[in-house]
Amino acid sequence: MAREAVEIRVIEATLVARTAFHVGRERSGLVADLEITVDGAAHPYVPGTSLAGVLRRVLDPAKADRLFGCPDANPQTGRGSPSGTSKPGASFVTVADAPVVSPRREIRDHVGIDRRTGSAARNIKLTCEVIAAGAALPLRMMVEIAKEDPAAIRDAVDELVAKLQAYGLEIGSASTRGLGRFEVEDHSLRHYVLDLSKFEDIRTWWTLRARRPVGKSPTVPPKLSPGRRENRWRFMVHWRPLQPLFVKDGVRGAIIDQLPLVTFRPRSRDGAMGLCPVLTGSSVKGCLRSHAERILRTILGKEGAAGGEPFLAQVQVDGIAGLFGRARAGKDERAKGRLLVRDTYNRNVFARMPRDMGAADLEKSWPGSAVRTQVSIDRWTGGALDSALFTTLEPEFARSGFGDAGWEAMVFEIDTSPSEAPESKQALALFWLLLRDLVEGRIPFGYGTGKGYGGIEVARVEVDRELPDLDRKSVADPPSEWRAHLREWNEAWGEMLTKIRQEGGHHA
Numbered sequence: 127m128a129r130e131a132v133e134i135r136v137i138e139a140t141l142v143a144r145t146a147f148h149v150g151r152e153r154s155g156l157v158a159d160l161e162i163t164v165d166g167a168a169h170p171y172v173p174g175t176s177l178a179g180v181l182r183r184v185l186d187p188a189k190a191d192r193l194f195g196c197p198d199a200n201p202q203t204g205r206g207s208p209s210g211t212s213k214p215g216a217s218f219v220t221v222a223d224a225p226v227v228s229p230r231r232e233i234r235d236h237v238g239i240d241r242r243t244g245s246a247a248r249n250i251k252l253t254c255e256v257i258a259a260g261a262a263l264p265l266r267m268m269v270e271i272a273k274e275d276p277a278a279i280r281d282a283v284d285e286l287v288a289k290l291q292a293y294g295l296e297i298g299s300a301s302t303r304g305l306g307r308f309e310v311e312d313h314s315l316r317h318y319v320l321d322l323s324k325f326e327d328i329r330t331w332w333t334l335r336a337r338r339p340v341g342k343s344p345t346v347p348p349k350l351s352p353g354r355r356e357n358r359w360r361f362m363v364h365w366r367p368l369q370p371l372f373v374k375d376g377v378r379g380a381i382i383d384q385l386p387l388v389t390f391r392p393r394s395r396d397g398a399m400g401l402c403p404v405l406t407g408s409s410v411k412g413c414l415r416s417h418a419e420r421i422l423r424t425i426l427g428k429e430g431a432a433g434g435e436p437f438l439a440q441v442q443v444d445g446i447a448g449l450f451g452r453a454r455a456g457k458d459e460r461a462k463g464r465l466l467v468r469d470t471y472n473r474n475v476f477a478r479m480p481r482d483m484g485a486a487d488l489e490k491s492w493p494g495s496a497v498r499t500q501v502s503i504d505r506w507t508g509g510a511l512d513s514a515l516f517t518t519l520e521p522e523f524a525r526s527g528f529g530d531a532g533w534e535a536m537v538f539e540i541d542t543s544p545s546e547a548p549e550s551k552q553a554l555a556l557f558w559l560l561l562r563d564l565v566e567g568r569i570p571f572g573y574g575t576g577k578g579y580g581g582i583e584v585a586r587v588e589v590d591r592e593l594p595d596l597d598r599k600s601v602a603d604p605p606s607e608w609r610a611h612l613r614e615w616n617e618a619w620g621e622m623l624t625k626i627r628q629e630g631g632h633h634a
Contacts, residue, residue, distance in 0.1 A: 235376030304407020
């Protein structure tokens with residue numbers, strides 16, 4: 127029999143992409159290995175199922191089960207209520223497909239680095255189509271308030287709306303590598319409450335479904351301070367390059383061979399678009415992972431990757447998966463890493479795509495940059511190697527100070543849910559070691575780190591806790607406010623290392 131509803135809630139909002147995002151289709155295509163999802167008219171859109179899954183993750187498991195439903199428990203498949211506390215049942219939420227407004231398509235290259243050679247790993251390269259920042263999604267969801275336990279459903283809806291407004295959403299793939307951050311556009315959120323026992327509200331409900339103007343005023347959505355998020359540590363690293371630093375564009379320019387990757391991004395919240403260099407979250411996270419593997423191999427006395435070893439085997443280092451995740455997780459294992467790295471943008475915004483510009487135009491349009499000519503040397507003759515001359519645009523303007531003319535802060539977030547899990551403290555301990563080496567200037571980023579590019583200097587590190595900022599001195603000798611946290615992390619870290627040694631190296 128059908129469920130009896132006493133109330134309908136309709137929530138509408140405009141979600142604006144603050145970073146590029148990718149919601150992909152099942153098959154690879156002609157444009158890229160990973161293409162975006164499009165409708166029958168070839169227009170990009172985000173399926174309602176994807177949005178419903180993202181919205182579900184906003185709530186804790188018990189409330190998510192109550193609002194979004196859960197299947198019957200099945201021991202053979204492992205399916206059932208994630209929280210183990212809710213009755214099986216269908217979702218009370220209906221989420222509409224969201225066509226992308228003002229999509230700008232870009233292609234990004236991804237490549238794995240062979241841990242033995244330091245160069246691109248064999249057969250580990252793909253291209254990914256993304257929608258640039260500044261695009262918008264019209265979110266529309268309907269919630270039935272059932273006659274059975276309506277208060278619990280209302281509380282869950284109010285909490286969902288509050289968190290949506292305060293924190294936004296992370297939509298699509300690679301959300302831990304800089305993609306998919308959305309925020310609710312100012313003054314766009316509408317939350318309608320319709321009492322199905324009243325004829326006027328029923329008529330309003332049909333007006334809403336017909337997308338005609340509605341005379342009834344929406345309810346005021348609950349407010350939630352956009353401060354620090356529960357179960358998440360946020361580190362903001364203020365830095366500047368000491369050497370030319372950029373992520374190389376996968377497409378060669380018409381005149382200049384090697385160019386920095388640039389992306390469309392709104393100049394401000396007014397929506398005006400411009401091009402700016404980007405240090406992608408995937409690039410930064412890859413550099414951090416490689417350095418973390420080196421730390422763990424050193425501590426555990428492990429050999430480096432063997433020559434000819436498959437790439438996925440090279441990166442499976444004991445103790446690494448808690449922070450960075452694993453490629454092939456078992457049914458009861460956590461595949462997603464706890465570290466989230468945002469894309470980092472340069473504050474200089476330019477009007478033209480550099481691929482179509484010559485050296486003089488580039489140096490004029492991008493003040494401080496310079497085009498360098500490089501050549502490989504023939505090891506037999508000692509002269510220039512045939513067909514090995516190429517040009518590179520070095521964005522030397524990025525050497526500016528820590529102020530408005532430089533790069534934005536790098537943002538790292540550590541997911542510590544559940545908060546008492548030892549794995550979260552182990553992940554924070556490993557990240558602290560990475561932060562120490564980052565502040566010491568031991569981790570370069572971007573293209574050409576083996577030939578003088580990518581070195582950085584860190585000014586300070588902010589944390590979204592009531593803790594003092596960190597710098598090179600305080601990371602080496604932490605203030606007293608930090609020591610209780612570091613003691614907990616160190617104990618969990620020591621327990622993990624002991625377990626790895628006892629088990630002979632079979633720990634995440």
